[in-house]
Every structure is written in C-alpha cells, then in structure tokens.
Amino acid sequence: MTNRKFKSREELLEYALTAVGVPFYKIDKTNRLSTGKGALGTVIEESFFGYMPNSNSKPDFEELGVELKVTPFKRTKKGISAKERLVCNIIDYMTEYHKTFETSSFMSKCSTMLLMLYEYVSEFDKGNMSIDRAVLFSFPEEDLLIIRDDWYKIIRKIREGKAHEISESDTLYLGACTKGMNASSKREQPFSDKLAMQRAYSLKASYMTYVLREYIYGERTSENIIKYPGQLREISFENWIIERISPYFGRTFKSLTDEFGLTGTPKNINELIIAKILGVKGRISKTTEFQKANIVPKTIRIRRDGHIVESMSFPTFKFIDLINQEWEESDLFDYLSETKFLFIVFREASIDSVLESVKFWNIPNRDLEEVRKVWERTKEVIISGVEIIEKDGRKTNNFPKKYENAVAHVRPHAINAEDVYPLPDGRLMTKQCFWLNNDYIKSQLEVLDEISKGFGIRHGK
C-alpha cells in the first residue's frame, strides 16, 4: 500500500505497473472483494494507492490531472472487447450547461486517465483476476472531435428542457448512461419541471472496445471513414455523412449499382451502395466509426403511396435466455438503448426505386418503454408455455402481435420453420425476434423530417 504523492505521471504509471499480474485477493487489505459493483476499483484505490474512494469532481491524482479507472475486458473470438461502458462522473444538470466542453466536468476529470485493465473470466472469482495492463490514456484528436460533439448534444437537451429525454444512443462515443439504484433516482433540471433520470458521462462499451483494440493492445483491424480528423472541426459526424451522400439523393437503385459495379442481390446491397459513396472498401457497418459508435445500417423501402411495407427485424432471441433476464439487463434493452441506426431510405417510383435520404435514428425513451411491454409480455408467454397451433403446414403462436402495440411485435426470424431454439418445456420453436412495426417506422421518419426542417446541416456550437 502507498499513499505517497507522485511527482510525475511517469512515476505514477511506474507504480501502477507493479500491480500487473497480482491477483486482487493479494492486494485487497480492507475486505472489499465481497462488495458489489466496482469492488475491484475500490480495492485498487484503497489497498493499492491508499486513498479513500470519493466522488470528487477533481481527478483522483489531482496535481497530475489523472483519473484512475479500473475496468474489465473480455477475450472473445473476435478479439478483445470491453466488458462494459466506462462510467465517469455524474452530470449535474443544474450547472453543467453553463460550461464549455473544455471546461466541462467530464474534461476536468477524465481528459487523462490511468486505465488499469483486468481480464474478466466468468469462471473466476473476482479475487483471482488481476490487472493485465496499466496505461495512461488521453483522447486522440479524431475521437476528441466526436466526443466534443457528443457533449454538446447532451448539453443541448439540457438547455431545451429535455434532460428527461436524454438517451445513451443520442451520442456516438461519449454517452449519458443512467446511474442510480433504479428509475426513481431522479434529479431536477434547469429548464423543465420534469425530473430527469440521474445520468453519468460514460464512454460506450463499443468505443472502449476500440480503445483497447487500437490504442492499447494493437489489434487494429478496420477502415476509417473519416480519413483526416480535421474534417470534423466544423460539422458533426452524422451531418458529414449525410452531406457526403446527399448528392446521390434522387438517384435510382439501378444507376447506383451500375455506377459502383455492384451485382447480385445481397440483402445488404444498400449498405454496399452507401459504402461506395463514402469511399469505403467493404461494409459500412465494419468501419471504425460505425463500430466505435454502434451504428447499424437499415434499409427502409417506402411505397409510392407512402406506406412502408416491411417491419424492421433485429437479431433473434433465445427463449430460455430471455426468461432468465430482467428488462434492464436484457439483450433487447441493451441493443436498443445503445444502438444508433442509419436509415437508408428508398422510395419506389414508376420504374425503379430512388435513394431518397439517409437518416440517423435512435429509439426515444418513451417508445423503448413500449418495447418493454412487448418484451415483458413475451417473457410471460414463454413462461406460461407458448401456444403453437399448426394449420396447413403453418404454425401460429400467441406471441405479441403487431396490433397489440404501436411500436413493436414478435415474429419468426429464421432460415426456415425448422430453424429452431428450444423452449423451456423442451419443445422446439422456430427462431423469433422483436420487430419494429412498419407503421411506427413511418411515424419516426416523419418526426425526423420535422426535425431536419428546423435545422441547417451545419450548426454552430
């Protein structure tokens, strides 16, 4: 244990490195291992650095301007992944909006972090895990420009009296995640009487995964869309993308596939068109920025009469997994609350469909609450035993139908009817997923149109 002052960042790092490889149970002197979330961070703070955990607005090593973060990662088939978002300080809605990004509580505290990374292994007790690496981390310029824009998005919602509508998927790398025991941990906000969920700045898990891969473990794998960070000095990432694609609005599907030499009918051909427009070699969803920000491209086809034919599918769920989850920890909640979508909108015209627009979208909180109802109902149906009735070779079931909820429903999503997952009672059922209703998608496109009428693409801060 130490409680000495470090004279320099180098000295701090040198000491931090002596924790590498030492199991936490050997470090822990104050019996913190048995405590809940954040136990390992507490062990390092108290037993390794010798100071009491605090919620100070200053960095942990104030004179050095360094904040300590102890955070887990996992090794997966695809490489190293952050196990969770990196949570920073709580946002004080009443004061934060006065500040600039440079003077924000986030930058004051977290602009340089001592990241102490440990590998999370599910079979291990916490005490048997250990710090794998310790590094000093400051944001590279290409990330800082996006994080800065994220910060202003959060502040804009506070200034508009919409702190209660803040959602983690509003932003790209820097999120505002909920923080508190439950939904009743609410705070006042300056420009509305409505109480807002307590939230903290956080670096999204998808972003942290790339920090680990690219900057710390050197597993760089993907292509950047933004070739020069300076390209985002005057414009947000989203608007930069839209500006680049907009010259192609109005073009027919055929003229686009001809121009870019795309053949065949892959299901993600529209994603490939967008990739070509942006000068990206492969899939847009595999680019650095889309991976870091968790952006998923989705095609929307609007018929000539304005109707959207298809609802929007998501990954399948496993029946047995779902009933063992609670909503707040469920796969669906994680997915929808942390994913931003890029809608690629085609409108059918007389001969061919035409690229009409591209729009970024994430689900509003109140609609996510509707999805929750569908999810809870689905859980009930699985627990009480799905009713499957076979008729003329087609099986019908009693999962939530489209007419039951304005936002979402449940439907099959499989290779064919024999592509199945087990039910808790041992029967096998065609794989299913949650779908966003086509009518709901239509209404959300209309909302986005209203918003874009109100703003020019280039915005002042």
Place this chain on the structure above:
DNA sequence: GCATGATCATGC
C-alpha cells in the same frame, strides 16, 4: 391490403 409466418442471400 394487411398481418403473420416463412424464407432468402451472403459472409464469417
């Protein structure tokens, strides 16, 4: 014409 079940194309 729509709701719901079923299936396709591709890449890893």
Place this chain on the structure above:
DNA sequence: GCATGATCATGC
C-alpha cells in the same frame, strides 16, 4: 452452420 439484414408468400 449460423447470424444478420431483408424480403417473400399466403390466408383472412
């Protein structure tokens, strides 16, 4: 073989 994004097919 399966996950994913997307669309087709059928019956009411």
